[in-house]
Amino acid sequence: MLQVAPPKPRAKQRFVLRRRFEFLGAIVVAALIPWAFLRWWITDATFDPFAYHNSMFANVAAICLALWIRISVSTYPGIRGGQLILPAIVASHATIVTLLLLSRLPYHRPMLAVGFGLHLVWAYAMYFFVQRHVLPRIAIVPFGAVDGLPQIDRVHWHHLHRPDLRDADQCSAIVADFAAVPDEWEAFLADAAVDGRIVYQVEQLKESLTGRVQIQHLSENSFGSLAPTNAYMAVKHLADFLWAVAILPVALPLMALCAIAIRLADGAPVLFRQKRIGRGGQEFTVYKFRTMRLVSDLDADDRQAAMTGDGDVRVTGLGAFLRRARLDELPQLGNILRGEMSFIGPRPEAHVLSTWYTAEIPFYRYRHVVRPGISGWAQVNQGHVAEVNEVHQKLQFDFFYIKYFSPWLDILILFRTVKTILTGWGAR
Structure with missing residues (x-):
């Protein structure tokens, strides 16, 4: 029997x-x-x-x-x-x-x-x-574009081998590529839904877990779905200006202390200026406190000079502290008041790096559809990057931000920015 x-x-x-x-x-x-x-x-x-x-x-x-x-x-x-x-x-x-x-x-x-x-x-x-502290356990239906799921960490992935609900009893949800599921597995997913199980579509689950939008095969329709809301963009622009004005009375004395410390520790100049690319691909000058030594014989490769690597010897002792505390970004309040930047948004890249990335990475210029920010979704998830392979992943974070452009996501970035400031994570 x-x-x-x-x-x-x-x-x-x-x-x-x-x-x-x-x-x-x-x-x-x-x-x-x-x-x-x-x-x-x-x-x-x-x-x-x-x-x-x-x-x-x-x-x-x-x-x-x-x-x-x-x-x-x-x-x-x-x-x-x-x-x-x-x-x-x-x-x-x-x-x-x-x-x-x-x-x-x-x-x-x-x-x-x-x-x-x-x-x-x-x-x-x-x-x-x-x-x-929670690692969700999610069952994978083994068909279609699900091969990359096990590479996503902080999830216990369980591969299903037969369309039987009992095999997924230890899992909190099931994920499948709905476009590639055979008939017997479609019946399995239907039974799972009837049984009160959560069933995810693979692409939406990837976005939710990674905070990135996949960009290998973006079509014109995908660009349309990534278009940010113009109404919120205008409200945010006004809010950025008002917040910058409100913060100035507190920020100015702190900026004065930073400027004096830099001048005493490493001389002039106090500010670092660099041409970067902003909204609509427009070039503007970004301002930061100088955190690196002045080097007269920089390598002729401007691209390499524009990058900051791990343990970069050009960073001063005081500069390392300013970077960890994000105090070097305070002069960018001026960029916000001039309408060139926002508090939250994709980080603006140096002109030379932006030109390089645009030539190497498809769709890179699309990130210029919103104003660049002092802090952004990529920064609180990935930290500082420079190499093309890292920038490709950073671009996925930026597209996620543009796709879900909203005050709620900005609030989440703000909370995570406070965490990165307190921990110094991601600074170079």
């Missing part, structure tokens, strides 16, 4: 890495803690218990709504999941506040504001923690 193997138990995660823990933690951090702290802190006669409790329940409702939005809108792991955090939380709290206004119920504005801020901090903290 044929023995049928019993189904394997589904893969389990530690409780602290599950959605349930994130949800319960958000309730405590963003609803209960503000409720307890502000109740103790506010002791005057204006205190309204009804408004106070309404606000606590409103924060709880916003937390529930935000989690539901994130689960409903996208199930992709990795980068694309992180993009949903800010819009989901903003939308949920705005919705609940609107309902409070329409219902004319009393509410406590400080508690709603504190709850929103703590909810945002908790969600991003959990996102970065889970990204570091």
